[in-house]
Amino acid sequence: DIQMTQSPSSLSASVGDRVTITCQASQDISNYLNWYQQKPGKAPKLLIYDASNLETGVPSRFSGSGSGTDFTFTINSLQPEDIATYYCQQYDHLPITFGQGTRLEIK
């Protein structure tokens, strides 16, 4: 199985900050990497697909980059509504695997 390692596991930042989360795959997954946002008590929501493509309707302050084994998810100018847990997910090989999640809090 491909292991997805996210860091940090939790993060506290101020409104307006730039926030970066990394996701490392245990083997090359090309750009088959997606990012989701999950707010408490809610279903996950797709933000980024294929490493860097912004899903329709998602604010442009969210972005993704990377390929191979190393990926980055960035929120430019953090907003209060961005409080959530963020997950990466690979689909290069079955089983589909997710990172362990990054809990984002507002200072």
Place this chain on the structure above:
Amino acid sequence: EVQLVQSGGGLLPPGGSLRLSCATSGFTFSSYAINWVRQAPGKGLEWVSTISGSGDTTYYADSVKGRFTISRDNSKNTLYLQMNSLRAEDTAVYYCAKDTNILVASWFDPWGQGTLVTVSS
């Protein structure tokens, strides 16, 4: 608007069986693979199963293989997950999620509202 509305779930004893349903609307159901993903209380996301648009091809996580069966009724635009021989470690919120691909899993969007399955004596 694409919608996935889940039903089923509840409290079951170990060894019990349960069927989850996911009724969909707003898209051509048979043109997309659909997935089940679960989340144990306070834990992360775990992929469970995927079924192709036609229903001919299915994929399972090792943790549920041989116990869970994914199926779909394309005439009713509905997805199912038959869960047998349930274990305490199957306790989770189960989500259905539409794929963007017809055959294999890729990215999941949107997701159903989730349904809680609790396995306990």
